Amino acid sequence: xxxxxxxxxxxxxxxxxxxxxxxxxxxxxxxxxxxxxxxxxxxxxxxxxxxxxxxxxxxxxxxxxxxxxxxxxxxxxxxxxxxxxxxxxxxxxxxxxxxxxxxxxxxxxxxxxxxxxxxxxxxxxxxxxxxxxxxxxxxxxxxxxxxxxxxxxxxxxxxxxxxxxxxxxxxxxxxxxxxxxxxxxxxxxxxxxxxxxxxxxxxxxxxxxxxxxxxxxxxxxxxxxxxxxxxxxxxxxxxxxxxxxxxxxxxxxxxxxxxxxxxxxxxxxxxxxxxxxxxxxxxxxxxxxxxxxxxxxxxxxxxxxxxxxxxxxxxxxxxxxxxx
Amino acid sequence: xxxxxxxxxxxxxxxxxxxxxxxxxxxxxxxxxxxxxxxxxxxxxxxxxxxxxxxxxxxxxxxxxxxxxxxxxxxxxxxxxxxxxxxxxxxxxxxxxxxxxxxxxxxxxxxxxxxxxxxxxxxxxxxxxxxxxxxxxxxxxxxxxxxxxxxxxxxxxxxxxxxxxxxxxxxxxxxxxxxxxxxxxxxxxxxxxxxxxxxxxxxxxxxxxxxxxxxxxxxxxxxxxxxxxxxxxxxxxxxxxxxxxxxxxxxxxxxxxxxxxxxxxxxxxxxxxxxxxxxxxxxxxxxxxxxxxxxxxxxxxxxxxxxxxxxxxxxxxxxxxxxxxxxxxxxxxxxxxxxxxxxxxxxxxxxxxxxxxxxxxxxxxxxxxxxxxxxxxxxxxxxxxxxxxxxxxxxxxxxxxxxxxxxxxxxxxxxxxxxxxxxxxxxxxxxxxxxxxxxxxxxxxxxxxxxxxxxxxxxxxxxxxxxxxxxxxxxxxxxxxxxxxxxxxxxxxxxxxxxxxxxxxxxxxxxxxxxxxxxxxxxxxxxxxxxxxxxxxxxxxxxxxxxxxxxxxxxxxxxxxxxxxxxx
Numbered sequence: 001x002x003x004x005x006x007x008x009x010x011x012x013x014x015x016x017x018x019x020x021x022x023x024x025x026x027x028x029x030x031x032x033x034x035x036x037x038x039x040x041x042x043x044x045x046x047x048x049x050x051x052x053x054x055x056x057x058x059x060x061x062x063x064x065x066x067x068x069x070x071x072x073x074x075x076x077x078x079x080x081x082x083x084x085x086x087x088x089x090x091x092x093x094x095x096x097x098x099x100x101x102x103x104x105x106x107x108x109x110x111x112x113x114x115x116x117x118x119x120x121x122x123x124x125x126x127x128x129x130x131x132x133x134x135x136x137x138x139x140x141x142x143x144x145x146x147x148x149x150x151x152x153x154x155x156x157x158x159x160x161x162x163x164x165x166x167x168x169x170x171x172x173x174x175x176x177x178x179x180x181x182x183x184x185x186x187x188x189x190x191x192x193x194x195x196x197x198x199x200x201x202x203x204x205x206x207x208x209x210x211x212x213x214x215x216x217x218x219x220x221x222x223x224x225x226x227x228x229x230x231x232x233x234x235x236x237x238x239x240x241x242x243x244x245x246x247x248x249x250x251x252x253x254x255x256x257x258x259x260x261x262x263x264x265x266x267x268x269x270x271x272x273x274x275x276x277x278x279x280x281x282x283x284x285x286x287x288x289x290x291x292x293x294x295x296x297x298x299x300x301x302x303x304x305x306x307x308x309x310x311x312x313x314x315x316x317x318x319x320x321x322x323x324x
Numbered sequence: 325x326x327x328x329x330x331x332x333x334x335x336x337x338x339x340x341x342x343x344x345x346x347x348x349x350x351x352x353x354x355x356x357x358x359x360x361x362x363x364x365x366x367x368x369x370x371x372x373x374x375x376x377x378x379x380x381x382x383x384x385x386x387x388x389x390x391x392x393x394x395x396x397x398x399x400x401x402x403x404x405x406x407x408x409x410x411x412x413x414x415x416x417x418x419x420x421x422x423x424x425x426x427x428x429x430x431x432x433x434x435x436x437x438x439x440x441x442x443x444x445x446x447x448x449x450x451x452x453x454x455x456x457x458x459x460x461x462x463x464x465x466x467x468x469x470x471x472x473x474x475x476x477x478x479x480x481x482x483x484x485x486x487x488x489x490x491x492x493x494x495x496x497x498x499x500x501x502x503x504x505x506x507x508x509x510x511x512x513x514x515x516x517x518x519x520x521x522x523x524x525x526x527x528x529x530x531x532x533x534x535x536x537x538x539x540x541x542x543x544x545x546x547x548x549x550x551x552x553x554x555x556x557x558x559x560x561x562x563x564x565x566x567x568x569x570x571x572x573x574x575x576x577x578x579x580x581x582x583x584x585x586x587x588x589x590x591x592x593x594x595x596x597x598x599x600x601x602x603x604x605x606x607x608x609x610x611x612x613x614x615x616x617x618x619x620x621x622x623x624x625x626x627x628x629x630x631x632x633x634x635x636x637x638x639x640x641x642x643x644x645x646x647x648x649x650x651x652x653x654x655x656x657x658x659x660x661x662x663x664x665x666x667x668x669x670x671x672x673x674x675x676x677x678x679x680x681x682x683x684x685x686x687x688x689x690x691x692x693x694x695x696x697x698x699x700x701x702x703x704x705x706x707x708x709x710x711x712x713x714x715x716x717x718x719x720x721x722x723x724x725x726x727x728x729x730x731x732x733x734x735x736x737x738x739x740x741x742x743x744x745x746x747x748x749x750x751x752x753x754x755x756x757x758x759x760x761x762x763x764x765x766x767x768x769x770x771x772x773x774x775x776x777x778x779x780x781x782x783x784x785x786x787x788x789x790x791x792x793x794x795x796x797x798x799x800x801x802x803x804x805x806x807x808x809x810x811x812x813x814x815x816x817x818x819x820x821x822x823x824x825x826x827x828x829x830x831x832x833x834x835x836x837x838x839x840x841x842x843x844x845x846x847x848x849x850x851x852x853x854x855x856x857x858x859x860x861x862x863x864x865x866x867x868x869x870x871x872x873x874x875x876x877x878x879x880x881x882x883x884x885x886x887x888x889x890x891x892x
Binding site: 096303 | 439
């Protein structure tokens with residue numbers, strides 16, 4: 001192996017060939033510190049060292065060098081038998097991959113290796129390229145729930161994808177982690193078909209995190225068609241579902257939700273009370289003033305501050321001439 | 325040992341942390357043919373306040389979310405109106421391009437699914453917090469760029485004084501902390517980037533280096549700028565932060581807040597009225613801690629397992645990797661325990677408050693050819709992005725200035741005197757250990773300067789700090805490393821004296837807890853709406869004076885718009 005190197009680098013690069021693992025460790029660490037880009041080829045070769053420790057340092061060094069030349073070799077490391085190397089390579093590639101590496105990543109996605117596939121699905125999120133879609137969709141059918149979850153999460157990051165029926169279908173997935181990822185992804189699609197599906201998940205899914213994520217997505221859609229389901233969710237047994245349902249209602253203020261929101265001002269959880277105060281301010285109804293006045297004495301400072309702001313908002317709206 | 329090394333460069337950057345690495349890179353970009361040298365007393369791969377990474381940006385002014393004008397308004401109000409808005413504006417204006425450039429170098433900022441910056445609103449006003457869940461590699465990325473730009477780096481050399489002749493900075497002196505060589509560097513421009521004075525007060529834990537700020541930052545630049553004749557500003561505006569009790573790190577409400585965590589009193593309720601991070605907020609925390617509702621904690625146990633795991637992943641991987649082990653050692657778990665918080669020791673740090681070497685919007689100090697950037701330069705609430713911005717400004721302006729002057733031969737008598745001063749502890753290796761001298765000094769800082777401040781206590785403190793010069797002369801060092809620690813104690817003493825004199829001078833309370841005087845409990849805009857600057861006068865004495873606040877460029881009514889402690 002020959003390298004175009006000067007005297008400073010040469011002994012360390014030669015030491016990478018030493019039969020002694022300790023020598024090779026010293027060599028790879030030194031090359032990392034010298035930061036000389038002419039050592040890149042030698043470091044790439046060290047990725048195939050018999051010692052896992054040397055391999056790992058070589059990955060770290062190549063990460064620090066941040067030269068795109070190392071990307072193909074680092075992608076190969078995603079299939080390493082050693083978890084630390086896989087994770088280090090994934091982190092390095094997270095910094096190094098660009099749109100130029102799309103085809104390389106899509107090729108790697110074809111490897112029948114779960115670790116490689118899940119890491120590549122993650123890396124595709126850094127590129128946001130809709131060309132990935134045909135390569136990502138087959139993973140929705142994967143028998144492995146980790147891959148289904150990774151794939152539907154990646155879909156969220158692909159620009160220009162507005163509709164995706166297979167993603168809606170994943171809301172019925174037997175694995176709750178897949179359903180959670182799917183419900184968040186549906187918030188990013190401008191597909192009106194997603195609304196009823198999210199409403200159903202919000203009110204009937206057995207997993208509270210799915211219900212919460214559905215509420216988050218409905219807040220993004222801000223569709224009045226979801227109000228009825230959101231009203232139900234304001235009474236959900238889990239406080240995070242109640243909180244995010246009220247946040248969604250803030251996006252579509254409807255007067256008839258007022259009694260529900262007034263009731264939420266006495267919720268056990270301060271975050272729910274705070275969001276109820278904000279929502280009542282947005283409704284701009286004088287009938288809510290008395291309840292908000294009481295919320296001024298809430299032991300949680302945030303609740304009282306937002307109640308004060310809601311009162312000011314309502315009073316201001318009452319002073320303004322009606323447009324009716 | 326004691327070999328004389330002479331170096332020469334166009335632009336000398338002292339300190340290779342956040343601001344220093346950026347200053348070096350930008351100076352070189354401004355003139356690739358110019359010579360730039362970064363002097364660092366540790367190793368720039370892992371040095372400075374972001375050595376172990378950073379888990380978020382506190383002051384990201386991203387178009388579409390906020391404007392430089394809004395940012396200037398928030399900082400003006402947060403700093404009770406005492407700001408040079410032109411200087412603050414630079415951070416708001418240039419911060420975005422700095423973030424973009426950092427990103428092009430491989431720094432990862434959190435983005436949403438559409439690839440936009442995922443900004444978080446942490447306080448009730450302003451949306452400036454940009455998480456960096458993969459921020460542990462920030463310093464190595466900066467080091468890589470330093471290398472790529474062919475900026476020279478001299479690690480393990482500590483600067484002790486800036487050389488000033490003919491009314492301008494002409495270089496610096498210091499010594500190699502490994503072999504003890506005396507190092508003289510001639511430079512056309514000098515940029516000080518040595519960070520905060522983090523080792524001013526003693527932490528409640530009692531550990532010398534268990535400080536909130538990076539403990540290697542001992543106020544080197546504050547003292548060097550002072551002895552160079554530069555003005556320092558608002559030193560009485562101390563840095564105080566809410567910290568994890570017994571741990572030298574923030575609870576990280578900035579990180580955990582967007583996930584649903586919040587700062588609560590012992591009853592589990594939020595109690596902070598103040599809308600933005602400021603001394604007013606610290607005063608509220610101080611009052612709550614000392615009320616029947618203390619202690620204060622970062623509450624997370626209401627959150628679910630997945631959310632807590634994600635918070636742990638971010639907090640334990642980036643800024644302070646030892647954090648997980650600390651909690652584990654105490655049998656604490658975020659699922660069942662809040663993170664108990666305490667008020668930190670005092671320090672000087674413009675990044676969090678306002679105390680620093682006075683600079684204008686070009687990063688110039690009042691000494692020609694001397695620039696300052698980062699936590700030690702007085703641009704209030706500048707944080708990490710401000711350090712990058714002012715590193716950039718100083719690097720570019722320093723390089724431009726360097727083209728207009730020639731090297732000056734340092735005065736040999738002055739060099740000999742400084743050499744004798746530096747090496748005195750080595751002449752008495754069995755002298756009092758630096759740890760003991762430092763511990764006592766910083767206990768005095770705690771006893772007499774920790775807010776709330778009182779005239780009588782501070783006068784006793786000042787007397788002690790002045791007399792402490794005699795104690796410093798008793799210090800002994802057995803090797804160059806200990807010598808470095810001895811010189812740091814000198815810097816700390818200088819900063820303590822500045823802190824006492826400035827605090828005594830400003831006869832009002834301002835900036836919440838940062839300058840809360842029991843004898844003058846109210847803010848007095850009529851007499852004290854001004855900067856308090858200090859400098860070493862020609863007779864070698866510390867002189868203090870009022871300096872008017874520069875006219876605003878963004879309108880703010882500081883009488884009406886205040887972040888007040890309206891405790892109901």
